[in-house]
Amino acid sequence: MHEMSLAEGMVTAVQEQSKLQNFRHVKRVILEIGALSHVDPHAMEFSFEAATRGTLMDGADLEILSPAGQARCFACDSDVTIERRGDGCPNCGSHQLIVTGGEDMKIKALEVV
Numbered sequence: 230m231h232e233m234s235l236a237e238g239m240v241t242a243v244q245e246q247s248k249l250q251n252f253r254h255v256k257r258v259i260l261e262i263g264a265l266s267h268v269d270p271h272a273m274e275f276s277f278e279a280a281t282r283g284t285l286m287d288g289a290d291l292e293i294l295s296p297a298g299q300a301r302c303f304a305c306d307s308d309v310t311i312e313r314r315g316d317g318c319p320n321c322g323s324h325q326l327i328v329t330g331g332e333d334m335k336i337k338a339l340e341v342v
């Protein structure tokens with residue numbers, strides 16, 4: 230379950246930020262998990278709770294957004310939205326797609342005190 234190491238990495242990154250920006254507690258985290266990323270939102274919720282326990286993020290609300298996958302289709306030359314890796318182009322059915330977005334996990338916003 231690599232979500233645990235991602236959650237721990239997130240805590241470390243937020244701790245660094247707290248020193249730079251001088252906040253002591255995080256109340257809310259909005260996390261973006263792209264539809265094409267290999268992160269399971271449910272596993273992330275669980276890992277988040279475990280990884281933040283006893284840290285400045287303890288008790289923070291976690292909100293997860295799942296932006297759709299974005300891809301460029303070379304067959305019909307358009308930008309399309311796909312739900313999962315391996316899907317064909319919704320316009321023309323071609324698989325000549327290059328993924329251009331929705332692959333990452335990132336912190337979209339933090340509400341801090």
Ligand SMILES: [Zn+2]
Nearest residue numbers: 302305318321
């Ligand atoms: Zn197409």
